[in-house]
Amino acid sequence: MNQTYFKNYLEQQKAAYDAIPIDRVEHFINLIKKCWEDDRQLFAFGNGGSASNVSHFITDLGKSASDRMGKRFRCMSLNESISWITALGNDYAYEDVYMRQLENYARPGDLVLTLSVSGNSPNVVKAVEWANAHGLTTMALVGGKGGKLAELAHESITVQDRHYGRVEDAQMTICHMLCYGFIDS
Template sequence: MNRPYFESYIERQKAVYDAIPLDQVQRIIDLIHQCWADDRQLFAFGNGGSASNVSHFITDLGKSASDRMGKRFRCLSLNENVAWITALGNDYAYEDVYMGQLQNYARPGDLVLTLSVSGNSPNVVKAVDWANTNGLTTIALVGGKRGRVADIAHEVIVVDDTHYGRVEDAQMTICHMLCYGFIES
């Protein structure tokens, strides 16, 4: 690699950050705040790099934002429990790994947040569809291809790029804004 590649990469990343729709970020913060105020649960999930971002987000929200707010956020990453995921994937289908957990834990009025670069992961789409049908509010952070989940989630932020690294970096930045909106407010 050479310096022009890195300069171009950073330039493109800055353009992605500049295009983050801050009004939509605020709407999602408002939904998370309402979930917290109503003592509802927030469930989050994703695949691959998005799963890692979800884990980081739930840790920040559940620990640091809860410390600041004085009342704990009831939040859970559905991509953490390997036994749950492998049991559901093995006994049913991999596309059921998140929906199956929601069937056990979720109640009408709860909140679902998913991260997906493609927006088409079958397990994510199926879980969001189930959540919508069962009275949960759904939020999706997706990449520029949008995918099916962008069509069905109640609130959607599209990171207008198709490069997985840039989209995942921007999704994590949005997740940090969602958490630090509580931590630093």
């Protein structure tokens, strides 16, 4: 690798950040605030790097934003329990690992946030389809291809890039904005 590669990478990352639709981020914050005000539950999930971003987001929202707001956010990452995920994947199918958890925990009026670069992960798509059919509000952060999630989710933000690393970085930035919208307010 040479410096030109890294400079180009950073320029493309900046372009992905500059294309984040701030009005949509604000709308997501308002949906999360309504969920909090109504004492509803927020469920989040993703795969791979998106799963890591979800874990980080739920930690920031559940701890730091809750500390600032004085009332706790009821939020849960569905990609945390390896025993849940492997039991569901083994006994049913891997595409059921998030949907089956929602069956246990979710109620109409709750909120779902999913992160996916491709927007086509079968386990995430199936969970969003289930959530839509059961009265939950669904939100998705997806990469430049959009995929099925961009169409299925009630609300979506598309990061205008197709590079997995850049999309995941931009998704985490959006997740930080969602949390710090409460922490810094």
